[in-house]
Amino acid sequence: MCDNHSRHSVDTRQRQAIDRTIHRHDFRPDALIETLHTAQETLGYLDRDTLAYIAEKLKIPPARVFGVATFYNHFRLKPKGNHTLAVCTGTACHVKGNDQILAWLGEQYHLRPGETTPDNHLSLVEVRCVGACALAPVIVSDGELIGKKNFDEAIRLIKEWIGDAT
Incomplete structure (x- = not known):
């Protein structure tokens, strides 16, 4: 037993x-x-x-x-943040700039896909395709799909989610 x-x-x-x-x-x-x-x-x-x-x-x-x-992407080796931001990196989203969003998150917050902020506020996930290519570029915040945002609009939304008023 x-x-x-x-x-x-x-x-x-x-x-x-x-x-x-x-x-x-x-x-x-x-x-x-x-x-x-x-x-x-x-x-x-x-x-x-x-x-x-x-x-x-x-x-x-x-x-x-x-x-x-x-x-398997489903399994996590660290606690998940209170909020999850998924950035689609499928072909359509990549071409429309989501790679720039990932780079910005890395530079600004030292946050890379699969990681969570030190305060456990936000987890970043890279998704190969969310299946909403017509809405590219697509990000998903806590399950809410947001599409057709340019880089500046997406960054503004991400800052709001992170709680960064700058």
Whole structure:
């Protein structure tokens, strides 16, 4: 059965959810992705101890667990910010300037795709295509799709979301 005295510091609620998922799949290593989903649902992200705990329970190398967790965009290794800004980098959005928005965020706020501001206010996500090419360039703020904004308009909106009045 499940060992509740793991050497990893995974909280009890998360450990129980992980153990239930693994048990439901008879401890098979092919339950890894579902187990990662379960773990992330309870904590909001996948920390190092959680990944190690899953590797131990499924009896697979930690590098494999880490590899799967970092391969899929859905999984996060750090807490998500209070707000999420997704910048589409599909062909239409790239041609219409979204690469400039990403560069500006990097220069102005030292924020790169996959990162969150130090105050956990904003997470930046790069999306290959949101499927709204006719509205390019497209950014998505907390699920709200905003399109057809020029660089200056987009930057003004982003500053409002970040709380930067300059």
